[in-house]
Amino acid sequence: MENNIRGGDAPIACDLEAGKNYAWCSCGHSADQPFCNGNHKKEGGTNPVIFSVEEAKEAYLCTCKQTGNPPYCDGSHKN
Ligand code: FES
Numbered sequence: 001m002e003n004n005i006r007g008g009d010a011p012i013a014c015d016l017e018a019g020k021n022y023a024w025c026s027c028g029h030s031a032d033q034p035f036c037n038g039n040h041k042k043e044g045g046t047n048p049v050i051f052s053v054e055e056a057k058e059a060y061l062c063t064c065k066q067t068g069n070p071p072y073c074d075g076s077h078k079n
Pocket residue numbers: 009010011061062063064065066067072073074075076077078
């Protein structure tokens with residue numbers, strides 16, 4: 001069983017660059033939310049989700065790790 005936690009209680013607005021690979025923290029242990037800082041290895045959490053966007057945009061990335069549409073917030077943090 002993975003040791004995942006909530007990394008926050010609300011999404012973070014991020015300016016994403018086109019074509020750049022990002023590592024979204026899926027375990028909640030990163031101190032660099034919403035992105036991975038490698039802490040999943042130490043804490044036994046799940047691996048980050050690598051993603052990129054085709055066009056630069058601002059996106060609200062999930063920190064609660066309950067989203068059904070990672071890395072994006074889908075409102076699940078309110079549950
Ligand atoms: S911050 Fe996780 S669903 Fe909104």
